[in-house]
Amino acid sequence: MVRSTYEKRVARQLLLILSPSLLLLIAFVIYPAVYSVYLSFTNEALTGAAALNPRFVGLRNYSRLLHDAKFWNSLLVTFLFVVGSAIIGQFVLGLISAILLRRNLAFKQLFSSIILLPNAAPEVVAGFMWISMLAGGENATLSRIVMFFGMTPTDWLQTFPLTMIIVVNTWRGIATAMILLTAGLSTIPKEVFEAARMDGANPSQIFRRITLPLMMPTILLYMLISAVSTIAVFGLVYALTRGGPGGATEVISIYIYNQSFTAFQLGYGAAVAVVALVISLVLGIAYVRAMKVQV
Amino acid sequence: MNKTVLVGLCAVTLSAFATLAQAETIRIANHGQAGINAMKSTVARIEKKYGVTVEVVEYPSPDKDYMTKLLTELGAGNAPDIFSAPTTAYVADMVAAGYLAPIGAEFKAWDGYASFYDVAKQLAVSPDGETYVMPFMLGIQEIYFRRDVLEKAGISTEQPKDWSDLLKRAAEIKEKTGAYGLLFPAGVSWGTGAFDEGFQHLLVGSKTPQLATEDGKLDLTGEGVKDVFGVYKELIDKDLMPTQPLLGPEPWVIPKYQMFPEGKLAATTCGSWCYIFDWGRESKNPIPDVEKAVGTWTIPGQAGGQYVLANLAAPWGVNAKAENLELAKKVLMEIGSVETQVSYAAEIGNIPASKAAAQDQAFQKLTELVPIHAAAENGVYLKQAAGFATVAEGVARATEALLRKETDAAGAQTILVDYAREILGDDAVK
Structure with missing residues (x-):
């Protein structure tokens, strides 16, 4: 089929409009990958003869x-x-918060502000703040709380390192x-809930049979974003534990950093990054695939 | 009138451009406020003497972060003209990477060369026989012990004769005072300190005191290496050394800045700076009358003898890709001057590598450092080889496994050997 002059012109214009984004994508995403x-x-290394x-x-x-046992350990820790x-953590608490916020709660706005607050602090700042709360000694916040009881x-961070980074990231x-x-x-639609209630469904049934199935596309989308972004978490863990003690919190991003910039083995670090x-x-x-939608 | 003003303005502008074009800029990497302060007078002197502008580029303070940034820039070809490495361990690898310009001829022809301690000159020589760094400061470490705590408990403060004697003393301290008896830095979080401030001091007094072989390889399978790990193992298993704080992100803070001043740790390896900065007049948690309360032992050998191991502290080198190599080398010689050495000693507490510092009035005022400076005459050292930075990381990993009680001395040696082979290849490790 022969394309009209108009279609060709539109195609050229589209390419022109998209080209800056395309160039940036090539320069900063595709080429580095x-x-x-x-x-x-x-x-390739940063030092020694291989450099x-x-x-x-x-x-x-x-x-x-x-x-490499340390690599497998980092995969397990990441998992x-x-x-x-x-x-x-994030999903369950996020869902509870979302459901609570649909109701007419007292201090609803204060509650949502409190939940949003952690995102206002930069990752490393949040990390250091948590260090002061989780540190050893009698002056740390959590220690004071447990001593009160x-x-x-x-x-x-030494005794329960992985649990603590999970709590902080949650x-x-x-x-x-x-x-x-x-x-x-x-x-x-609210009508769906009303109809269910009129048919005698209790809150648990409504949640299991209506809320969850209808929210499944959103939940899967959240899971995708959250899992991929959590695999890439670096600053928070680096600030809190640097992957220690003894590799107990060495998630794959920290492992890549350690191989590339502590052991200075860029080639090996890149191999781990490719696996990630x-x-x-x-x-x-x-x-x-699970969502059966095109993204 | 207008014409005159215009011509005048043009002349001024041209002159300014000409000056800018002539004034060369030398970029110097530095990290840590103390290091930057120590270089202030040197920078002014260089600018005046050579008519150049010196731009001091500030880098992240922790050694590991500093090296990461510096090596990345060196790899990318945009690093400063002059920079330092935190310790000797990095130098041979930087030479192998082609980052450092040779300075042997200029260093030997320089006025100050003759007055340097032999140990400093030898440490600056790379495996290929050439000199690439200005060995201007020495890091000298010993065992610092709480004399007051030991005397009160009736424990001998005499110099331990050998490793066995040292370990017995540590056990006696624990038994009689309840305090930890001895600390050798260990673990991954301490970075190169596990090697620089602990492992190598024992190694030089062991049955196999060197790691570098004649053919430039690394021999990590020696009996001495296993025996050194054995000392760590005994200290850890008998609870003579604090282990839990060493697994945290800043492992030196609790043992050195809290436990030692409180007397809960009675002996630790430490550098010449400890009398001033860790527990002395510049400390946030000083020990009263520190020079009396805290004594020093040299590190005994496995079967006797005493060893003062010297290491280069912040050896400076010239970027092989510096725009004006000749000028950069001249500037490097200024950094090696006694004046700069003494300034560093005052700010950081390391030992000047020049014997001439002993006659310097400003250095004489640093009374804590004067006797240690004199002891450098008998300093011993580890011969350098490419791969020492890897060995340092391997020692950190091996000692971490010991801290976590996951292995024994032979297992720790295997961790070190495997790690070095993995990173450097089988050819580099015997």
Whole structure:
């Protein structure tokens, strides 16, 4: 089919309009990603002889990954971190907040402001604030609280490091969950709930049979965003524990940083980053398939 | 009239441009306020002497973050003209990466060269036989102990004869005072400190005192390496050394700044700066009459002998890609002057590498450092090889496993060897 002059002109205009975004996308997303893949096949380093003369090492970095216990540990820690903070913590608390905010609560605006507040603090600032609350010694906030109840204080980031970073990340992410889930809830017509109540459904039945199924697309979208963004969390964990003690909180982003900028092994760090990228992509595809919608 | 004003303005503008074009700028990397303060008078002197503008580029303070930023910039080709490395351990790798310009000829021809301690000159020589750094300060560490605490408990304050004696003393301290007996820095959070401030001091007195072989490889399988980890193992297993704080993000804070001043830790390795900054006149938590209350032991050898291990503190080098290499090297020699060394000693507490500092009036006022400066004459050192930074990280990982009681001395050595082989390749590690 021959395209008309008008269609060609529109196509050219569209390309012109899109080209700045396209160029930025290529320069800052696609090129670095492709370059990372290339780096992962080399022994590129920031220091030593490999910095002067990097060479192609094929799949050696990937083969090293398979036998690297610290890498597998970081995957496990990342999995627990994502499940604990994004899937369970943020989602459950975000959903409860969203449901509560639909009701005519006293101090409703104050409540929503409190939930939104953690997002106002930059990641690293929030991290240091939590360090002061979770530190060892009798002056730390949490230690004071447990001492008030006659319990022994501890250094929380040392004794329960993974639990603590899950708590902190949950605290920080509730607002996003709440906003998304509130939007999802508001799309369900009130008449549906009224009809269910008139048919004698109790609150639990309404929640299980109506609210949850109708909110499923929003929930899956939230899960996608939250899981991928939690895999990429770096600043908060770095400020709190730097991946310690003993790798107990070494999530994959920290592991990539440690390999690339502490051990200065850019090639190996890039290989880990590529694996993280693949995991995020697989997660994304799985969620999109589950949603059965085009994103 | 208007014409005259116009011509005048043009002349002034041209002159300004000409001046700007002539005034060269030398960029110097520095990190930490104390380091920047120490260089202030040197910067002014350089600007006056060479008619250049010196731009001091401030970097993040912690050594690890500093090195990350510096190496990234060196890799990208936009690093400053002159910079320092935190310790000797980084130098050989930076040389191998081609980041440092050779300065051997200029250093040897320089007036100040002859007065440097031999140990400083030797530490500055890279495995290829060339000198790439100005060894202007020495880091000298010893064991600092609470003399007052030991004397009160009736424990000997004599210099321990060997490792066994040192460990017995630590056990006696724990038994009689309840305080931890001895701390050697360990674990990943302490960064290169696990190697620089702990491991290597024991290693030089062990059965296999060097890591670098004649052919430039690293020999990490020596018996001495395992024995050093054995000392850590005994300290940790017998609860003679605090372990929990060492697993946190700033592991030195609790043991050195809280436990030691409170007498809950009776002995620790520390550098010459500790008398001034950690527990002395510049400390936030000073120990009263610190020079009497706190004594020092040199680090004993495995089977006897005493070892004063010297390390280069902040060795300075010239960027191989500096625009004006000749000028940058001249500036480097100014940084090596006794005046700058003494300024650093006052601000940071390290030891000047020049013997001539002993005659400097300003240095004589730093009474805590004068005897340590004299002791540098007998300093010993670890021969350098490419891969030392990796070894330092490997030691940190191995000692962390010991802290977490996940392994024994042989297992810790395996962690170190495996890590070094993994990073450096089998060819670099014997």
